[in-house]
Amino acid sequence: MSEDNSNVLVKAEGLTKLFLVEKGIFSRSKSYIHAVDKINFEIYRGESLSLVGESGCGKTTTGKLLVRLHTPTDGHIYIRNYENELTDIAHRKGKSMKEFRRRVQMIFQDPFESLNPRRTIFDTVAEPLQVQGMGTYQEKEERVVALLERVGLTPASSFIFRFPHELSGGQRQRVAIARALIIDPIFVAADEPTSMLDVSIRTGVMNLMTELADEMGVSYLYITHDLAVARYMTERIAVMYLGKIVELAPTEDLLHRPQHPYTKALVSAVPVPDPRYNRKTIPIKGGISAPIDPPPRCRFYPRCPIADDFCRDNPHPPIEDKGGNHFVACYKV
């Protein structure tokens, strides 16, 4: 995009993931869900990017692609390696992939399901070190203790040999954060890490993640459905709609001057915690549906209030800089 590549930490280029839809054994034709469809974005050093969208828009799939829990159908994922070069990991396998697992990690949404109930906190947090064969038991233990204390589970000695069910939701999510950061990754895909936590607990976890990003030099892809949370977590926000990024802009710019009609509707629908505020909804028609074999035109066309024949007859609009690093995928902007 605009800046040169030296600042880029993670870069997705034409990233695509199609899921085959089972139609039954007698059907010859194949259908695909276009979960993620030719998306491009970059995450720079020292910054994090939020990926915002409604359920089913492909934001979790994007996160899982970046940490290679899914293998992309097409496209490239560049991640800076130890030699400081951008290397494509989209189709890596075996040993060279295992090495890259030290560079990228993931934090999951559900703190109750993301920790194995039969393993102690020590086993869970030390797991990345263990499978990567890093450190002796003593070293692992020191590292785990230090990190547990850093994520706010103090004293670490009273947590390290407990089981997940003895911890509260907020504490479990802190354990998950410690697990993700223990091998010093440069990039973490965080899939709704605070959406299941209560407000009073959530802020602590959000602040912790921000602090750790600065301290440990890690960048997040912060996946969330909540624009207000995204505002506090990252400098830039990307909005996804049915497998496409429709708008990508600096946070305040996107929230106060949304340009894509979908983003406008989305921003206007967020409730405001102030009874005096008179919020005006920008209505859009219809609902979201699964992108099964979608027509090539703009994904938002059926619901768009400003669409015209040009939108109908042309392929999905490319995402372009409309000034001030504000990228929008719309012909009408």
Add this chain to the structure above:
Amino acid sequence: MTTKNTAVTATDEFEHIPLWRVRLRLFSKSVRSNWALFIENRIGVVGLVVIVFFGLLALAQPIMMNTIWADEKGVFDPIGGHDITIAVHPSPPSARHLLGTDPLGRDVLSQLSFSTRYEFGLGLLAAVITVVIATTVGALAAFYGGIVDTVLMRLADLMIMVPFIAILIVLGALISVGMLELAIVIGILAGFGGTTIVIKSQALTVKVKPYIEAARVAGGSNAHIILRHMVPNLLPISLLYMMFIVTGAIFAEAVLSFFGLTEIEMSWGLMINVTQNFGYLLRFDAWYLLVPASLSITLLSAAFYLVGRALDEVVNPRLRRR
């Protein structure tokens, strides 16, 4: 937070405690808490008491042979014994033979007690074989899916369709089926069959948990994920099915021995078989031939089943009343 009564004090200087001791302590803690859940269930306790009773009975025979019966081993031997002091066999219970003697002049109590350890051995061995096979096959089929899943599951279907008793009858005609062979056959048949399907369905729910994905993101190999994440989460349900398999195995042995299809020297089923061969099966005056063995079969099978039911409540919190 319930920080009060957990092992906080001990872990305060955890740096000096070797890992195996920590694990041992955690293990004993989990055993204790599960035990507390288990004994709440009356049914399970009843089952356990019956099992312990039969355990003592099994121990009794060798002890008796070396103490009270030591001078008359020829009389009280469960297989080759014969009491020549009694003119007519079978003889009803007496002070000398608490449960009487069988038509061949052997002491029924000695037979019963001698058989018990083999019943235990058979049941538990069959159960262990079943669970090892079922857990392995279930975990592999669920984890790899695709062709591995298809092959293993069709095999399981095949095993379910095989008529269990009938195949043992055929097998009994082909080879000499002792306790060990019987345990292996029952273990394999049950292990590939229904138990596998249950454990596989459990494995499928474990497979999609985010902690599996987290292990993969960390770089964990397939073996690591199966051994460290899937199997530990399958073991409780495996243990549960072990109990039900014990029940099935004891019952199967009784049926086969009754029909005289096994080469087993002495067992509860065989005791009934002898009773039947000599025409005492429906003679109520000779109840002491039939009742001890059949009651033992019923009780021990039921006991393992009851323990299984109680374990079910420990393993599945949803079944607990509270």
Add this chain to the structure above:
Amino acid sequence: MAQALLSVEDLTMNYTTRKGDVSAVDKVSFSLAEGESIGIVGESGCGKTSIAISLLRLLPDNGHFRGGSVWLGDIDLLSLSEPDMNKVRWNRISMVFQAAMNALNPVYRVGDQIIEALNVHWGVVTREQGRDRVAQLFEMVGLDPPLMDRYPHEYSGGMRQRAIIAMALSCNPDIIIADEPTTALDVIVQDRILKQLRMIQDQLGMSMIYISHDIAVIAEVAERIGVMYAGRMAEIADSVSIFERPRHPYTYALMSAFPSITGEKHELFTIPGEPPDLLDPPTGCRFHPRCPNAIEICREQQPPLEEKHPNHFAACWNPMEVIQ
């Protein structure tokens, strides 16, 4: 409040568990006027859903009332016989449940399920009457009437929630309790449903009790807000008053911890610690271990719910200063 439609007085309920009694709702009082909408906000485990099921007397087997009363007009719901209570459910008080996915039976058509509810609670109706009523209800909640012949799985999440609302409206209740009606929905759908609910409430002049963890949703739908913490009502006042001058430190913390996309990007407040274990709640004020304003008396005595301003009640010994 003389003309209160519903008035809850010192409602107390426990859940008995194997570890002891969980004090889920402790001496909660509030009242609801005709046509009013009240919001109950609080975090998970604060007792807000327990209040909802208490009002309808739908407690699970291990739930027990330990005191207090619920007056609907001049009837005490807690002392009604079960058949009489059944007449109150749906006809006078109905509920929109949280899990829209599970509230509809997947094997029956949606319309038939509503007609069934009518038959049970409203008195027997003929099929034509029932279908007319369902069509009327569907139009009210913004669903196309022909959709009544579809099955729940053919509905989207938003449509299902609308159908649940239609079902709750079916017997013309005086009060609707909406327990997290939009929690599982995306913002755009949530916005539509909330608008629809408010519109229906205006049209029919019903009273509503909204229950949510989301203070922003509550701010938009409720005229009066009750803030709950650990089974107790911490503060209750009309919504503008509670946002302009929160007096309970918990209310203040909750609002400062809540991110918004409008206004200045202020520092988000963090409440230290974790919500208490209700098996063994703290003595005195249940918030005192986490409270920045806590003083000696907070540890010892439970603060009463006092009127700090006209119609603005808070249960706090050392409330927040009013910032002008």
